[in-house]
Amino acid sequence: MKGDAVRGHLDGLLLAVLETGPLHGYAIIAAVQDRSDGVLELRTGTMYPALNRLERLGLLRSSWQSVGERRRRCYELTDAGRRSLADERAAWREFTTAIGSVLHPAPGPAT
Secondary structure, eight states, X not given: OOGGGTXXXXXXXXXXXXXXXXXXXXXXHXXXXXXXXXXXXXXXXXXXXHHHHHHHXXXXXXXXXXXXXEEEEEEEEOHHHHHHHHHHHHHHHHHHHHHHHHHSOOOOOOO
C-alpha cells in the first residue's frame, strides 16, 4: 500500500501496536505489518521521527534495554498515550462512517 495511505494515521497505528506493551523499533514495524496482513509497511525513516515526536508530546516513553550484547530502545504508552489512542479510535470510527455513507449510501425511500 502506498505510504500516502498511512499519512494522517501513523500516530494511531503506532499507539495501537504499543497498547499491548513495550516494543522496540523493528518489533513495531513487524507488528504493523502483521496486523495489516502485510499491507502496511512502515519505513524506519518515517517511524522513528514519529516515535520521537510522540515521546516529546508525552504520549510515549522510552528506555534502553539490553539483549545480549545489543542495546535497543523500547517504547511504551503513557496514560496520556492511552487517552490519545482512544481519541484516535473515535475519530477513525467517525471518519470511516462518513466515508462509508458516501461510498455506500443507504437506499432511499421507494418512490
